Amino acid sequence: MTTTTAPTRSWYKRNEIAVTPWLFLIPGIIFFALYVIFPIFQSFWISFHEWDGLGEKTWVGTANYERLLGGDRKFGISFWNNVRWLALYLLAIPMGLFISLFLNQKVFGIRLYKSLFFFPFVISQVVVGLVFSWFYLPNDGLFDIIVGTVGIDVSGGILGNPNTATYGIIAAGLWPQTAYCMILYLTGLNAVDPEQVEAARLDGAKGARMLWYVILPQLKPATFIAFVVTIIGALRSFDFIAVMTNGGPFGSTRVLSFYMFEESLSEFGFRMGYGAAIAVVLFFLMLIFITYFLWSMYQDEKGAR
Amino acid sequence: MFPTPIEKRSRKWQIGYQALLPFVLFIWLLPLIAVAIFSIKPEADFVNGNYWGMPSSFEMFTNYGKVFFESDMPRYLLNSVFITVPTVIGAVILSSMTGFALGVYRFRGNLLIFFMFIAGNFVPFQILMVPVRDLTLDLGLYDTKMGLVLFHVAFQTGFCTLFMRNFIRQLPYALIEAARVEGVSEWRIFVYVVLPLMKPALAALSVLIFTFIWNDYFWAIVLTQGPDSQPVTAGITSFNSQFRSAYHLMSAGSIVAALPPVAMFFLMQKHFIAGLTLGAVK
Numbered sequence: 124m125t126t127t128t129a130p131t132r133s134w135y136k137r138n139e140i141a142v143t144p145w146l147f148l149i150p151g152i153i154f155f156a157l158y159v160i161f162p163i164f165q166s167f168w169i170s171f172h173e174w175d176g177l178g179e180k181t182w183v184g185t186a187n188y189e190r191l192l193g194g195d196r197k198f199g200i201s202f203w204n205n206v207r208w209l210a211l212y213l214l215a216i217p218m219g220l221f222i223s224l225f226l227n228q229k230v231f232g233i234r235l236y237k238s239l240f241f242f243p244f245v246i247s248q249v250v251v252g253l254v255f256s257w258f259y260l261p262n263d264g265l266f267d268i269i270v271g272t273v274g275i276d277v278s279g280g281i282l283g284n285p286n287t288a289t290y291g292i293i294a295a296g297l298w299p300q301t302a303y304c305m306i307l308y309l310t311g312l313n314a315v316d317p318e319q320v321e322a323a324r325l326d327g328a329k330g331a332r333m334l335w336y337v338i339l340p341q342l343k344p345a346t347f348i349a350f351v352v353t354i355i356g357a358l359r360s361f362d363f364i365a366v367m368t369n370g371g372p373f374g375s376t377r378v379l380s381f382y383m384f385e386e387s388l389s390e391f392g393f394r395m396g397y398g399a400a401i402a403v404v405l406f407f408l409m410l411i412f413i414t415y416f417l418w419s420m421y422q423d424e425k426g427a428r
Numbered sequence: 429m430f431p432t433p434i435e436k437r438s439r440k441w442q443i444g445y446q447a448l449l450p451f452v453l454f455i456w457l458l459p460l461i462a463v464a465i466f467s468i469k470p471e472a473d474f475v476n477g478n479y480w481g482m483p484s485s486f487e488m489f490t491n492y493g494k495v496f497f498e499s500d501m502p503r504y505l506l507n508s509v510f511i512t513v514p515t516v517i518g519a520v521i522l523s524s525m526t527g528f529a530l531g532v533y534r535f536r537g538n539l540l541i542f543f544m545f546i547a548g549n550f551v552p553f554q555i556l557m558v559p560v561r562d563l564t565l566d567l568g569l570y571d572t573k574m575g576l577v578l579f580h581v582a583f584q585t586g587f588c589t590l591f592m593r594n595f596i597r598q599l600p601y602a603l604i605e606a607a608r609v610e611g612v613s614e615w616r617i618f619v620y621v622v623l624p625l626m627k628p629a630l631a632a633l634s635v636l637i638f639t640f641i642w643n644d645y646f647w648a649i650v651l652t653q654g655p656d657s658q659p660v661t662a663g664i665t666s667f668n669s670q671f672r673s674a675y676h677l678m679s680a681g682s683i684v685a686a687l688p689p690v691a692m693f694f695l696m697q698k699h700f701i702a703g704l705t706l707g708a709v710k
Contacts, residue, residue, distance in 0.1 A: 140614065143533070143614040147525040147526065147618070148529045151522045151523065151589065152526070154585060158563070159551065162555070166558060166559055176558070176562075224431055225452070230434060233449075236449055239453055241701075243457075245692075245693045247642070247661050247685065248643065249643075249645050250682045250686045253678065254460070254463050257462070258462065263477060265480050306701060307704075307705055310705035311705075313709070315430060329432075345705075348705075355550055358552060359552060359553065361553070365645070366668075395558050399555075402554040402557065403555065405554055406552055409550065416546075
């Protein structure tokens, strides 16, 4: 920014307001383009090749996609597991709302309670996954002991049984995600207009009706963010699966993000092209939501101008 | 206030609520309490099947001593520090600049660049994985902390720019105009007018990014391998294979690994929550 020679300096001075933003943007844009924007397009390119990551790429056209969509059983399982994650992960939003309503009081020590309820979100997913996998241990796990007392026996334990494993992992994921949604709603509840609540109360509204017609509309921004982070989180789910089951038993807990990783970097060989094709499918799945998020944000921006 | 403040209810309600709180909290944190107890149990308890009962003896020092002196844990922890701290600094510097540019100036493409940053931030990691791993290999930075830091800085810049830009937008624009009238150059406005006002945003972002990066697992296993440069999240899983079913050591290790972000959260709680809930209130 310190241009020294006289003529450049005067040009810079004359155009300072037009040039400065770009000078400030350049480092950030270069970094972001190099590591985020270009790689997206590179992945598209790689997905049309067969490539082991080292040698020459071989152009195979749409062969990867044909194989993927034309009856790759692992892909089907991964896709449907992603759908399950999406649907069940969204439960974090009502659960978070419920806990935030429970905690939105002013009693002694409530601040400490709130932060302790938020605690799970701060811990890494790897640790949460490990803890839950011990909780689910067959025979010795607390979960097995508890459901055993009412006579339910999941053969192989929750994580060892292909019918229950994915649900077990999602439940573990819901724990920190609920904490996140809770904190969003607690902040939102703090900003609810007390006069409107009082007015509604005078009109005889209370309980569920009050919540639905008066409180929830005011919590809309919090709900929007909760949706964004929960959907992104559901589609990004990787850590829990890698730590808790590593895709098993019998591949029943794979999701697209995990399957992609497995194909590209597993010990069975480096199928980068096929992996990239899976990533592209996941990207388009995500793009549906990203477009919607960006569109809503754009509406807000237009309103602000 | 909603729901009805408890102090307006009958005495019975109040006592009931106060009694319910610790009970619900106990259930909510049960998994964590379990690990904490696991980590001070002797090995014999697990052999005898005493998983969830009281410890037969308290082995806190033996277990944590083993984690600190007989495993790679300290190295992994140090790696995490050397990955996380530079990332926080880098991302905060880059994004305060981009945030300033996008928040203060009006120019063509402003909103487009802003939305590029937001969109990139939502993208699934997997679509970046192969090219980023390739790029890191080409730069000769595979399996180095530097390689991880560079990627993290770049990726976090997306989220941080969103944050900074929205924060700068809320600052009084008149201040900047007044400085301009005084003839203060643009970069001096950034350093002397805007930056001092951004302290809360800088603090909030720093704690958030610290936690995100400390807890990252995916990129750690994609871009690094082995105890020379892997952070603690990846370390704990290799710990897992080293001490298979040594639950007492695994628990102690997990607690050590989870502690820094937890400490960060409790020390900087206000900033952390302010950062996380940005936009949750209009």
